Amino acid sequence: MMIETNPNLNKTILLAVTMASNFLNPLMGAAVNVALPRIGEELSMSAVGLSWVSMSFLLASSVFLVPFGKISDNWGRVKMFLYSNVLFGLATLFCAFSFSSETLLMGRLLQGIGAAGIFASNMAIVISAFEPHERGKMIGLNVMAVYVGLSIAPVLGGILTESLGWRSLFFINAGAVLLIIMAILTKIKAEWAVPDKAKFDYMGTLIYMFSVSGLMYGFSHLPKTEAIVFTLLGITGLLIFVRYELKHQNPVFEMQLFFKNKLFAFSNLSAFINYAATFAITFVFSLYLQYVKGLSPKEAGFVLIAQPVVMAVVASFSGKLSDTKDPRILASIGMGISAAGLLLLTFISKETPYAYIVFALLILGFGFGLFSSPNTNSVMSSVEKRFLGLASATVATMRTTGMMFSMAVAALSVHVFLGDAKIHAGNLDSFILSMRVIVISFTVLCVIGIFTSLIGRRKTTGN
Incomplete structure (x- = not known):
């Protein structure tokens, strides 16, 4: 059921707001990755501790996405989007004023909760507002916004960290979120919800x-x-959760979607694999470029920008392409190209030329951009309208849990080879060895993802 209080909904403003939100969240995360060495110096954090600056955000997002997806379907997707942006903005200010590693991690947890509500509702809003034949294009534009944020983040993060300090990243992001909140309050007068009187699970x-x-x-x-x-x-x-949800009359998560909808199930699995195999690359190579190569945050940002720039360019047309071509095929090809880029990075060493690193990141970015929009289109087009919020939350959950798994693999490998020590000149060889283990693990995951992306027939619900 669609509840629209303003029949003359300005779709352009709505698209701009959701794209802005999709731009800012990854901008925040990727910019912080570049600033991690400076944060570690000021707050005295080890390499594993620094990994939790990213993982605390992802953990909170993963935990709250599923319930927020259910709530947004029933309570209102625009309401969820608005209040989640408010929480995200306040948490960002909290991070800016943090005075210890503990307070910074607490702020990142609160940011993650706010981001969960944003992720659970923004894609569902886009799907609700636009016609089926426009969805691939709109999804592509929103995914492109993510990658534009990722593209700008390394350079912007490096420049701001060097000139104004790492706290400036949070202050600027909080100001941008305030603009989004004002646009929602003044320009978006429509609402989408599916009222449900059943008791919440x-x-x-x-x-x-x-x-x-x-x-x-x-x-x-x-x-x-x-x-x-x-x-x-x-x-x-x-396992208990799956069993419980299958028996519940009004589950917080419709597990039947996974068991009865093969396209939905394997497209989500592919999303998890792709993010699990790629997300920690920025974290690892930010440390590599600054600790091993001796680059400044700004210089490291100029190297890392290669991957997300290609992502943004490719995602801008791959979503539209998935409206006319089988998105499974496009996603599978993208996964294969990502595997090739990761394979190139397994040969990294102290002496690896910058040109080689940039070339591998370009290949990885092309594959990721070709995968993401078509895969998201597959997920969102495979469910009924009443499940759009849940589907949006599910694919976002796969993304954040994949990111979390990626960071966990990286943290585990670093911990095995370095323990709780800080990275220094005496353990650089051990750090590089841990990097190789990380990238080899990610390459294997991508190879598996080539096949999971192909499973399930193409299905269009006509929502």
Whole structure:
């Protein structure tokens, strides 16, 4: 059911607001990655500790995305989008004023909760507002906004970190979020919701939240004994969650979508694999370029910009292309190209030329851009209109849990080779060895993703 209080909805403003939101979230994350060495110096954080500046945000997003997707469908997608931006803006200011590693991580957790509500609603809003034949193009534009944010972030983050300090990243982002909030309040007078009088599934929500938290926390701290316990408890909890949701009359997560809709299931699995295999590359190579190559944050940003620039260019047309071509084929080809880019990065060393690194990042960016928009189109076009919020939350959950898994693999590898030590001249060889293990693991994942992207017939619901 669609509730639209303003029949003359300005779709251009709506598209601009959702694109701006999709631009700012990755801008924040990627810019912070470039600033990590400076943050580590000021707040005295180890390499593993620095990884949690990213992982705390991703963990909170992963935990809250599924329940927020359900709530946004029933309560209102624009309401969820608005209040989540408010929380995200306040949390960003909290990060800017943080005075210790603990307060910074707390701010990042709050940012993640706000981002969960944004991710759970913005794509569903776009799908609700535009006709089916426009969806691929609109999805492509929103995905492009993500990659434009990623493109600008390394350079902008490096320049701001060097000139104004790392806190300036958070102040500027908070100001931009304020503009988004004002646009929502003044320009978007429509609402989409599917009223549901059934009781909210609080028990399923709690099982899910504790299970995901335990799994991600435990995995990132392996091979410690307590980490093994947390990981096993998390996996057990997720199995209990699946069983519970299948029996619940009004589940927080429609597990039947995975069991009865093969395209939905495997497109989401492919999204998880792609983000798991690519996200931590920026984190790892930011440290590599600054600690091993001796570059400044700004100089490292100019190298890292290669990947997201190509992502933005390719995503701008791959979404539109998926309206006329089978998105499974496009996504699978993109995954294969990503695997090729990662394979090139497995040969990294202290002496690797910058041109080689940039070339590999360009290949990786092209593959990712070709994969993402068509894959998202597959997910969103495979469900009924009443599940759009849930579908948006699900694909966002796959993205954030994939990112979280990617960072956990990176943190685990760094921890195995460096322990809790800070990166310094004496352990650079160990750090590079940990990088190779990370990239080889990601390459294997991408190869698997080539095949998962092809499974399931193309389905259009006509929503």
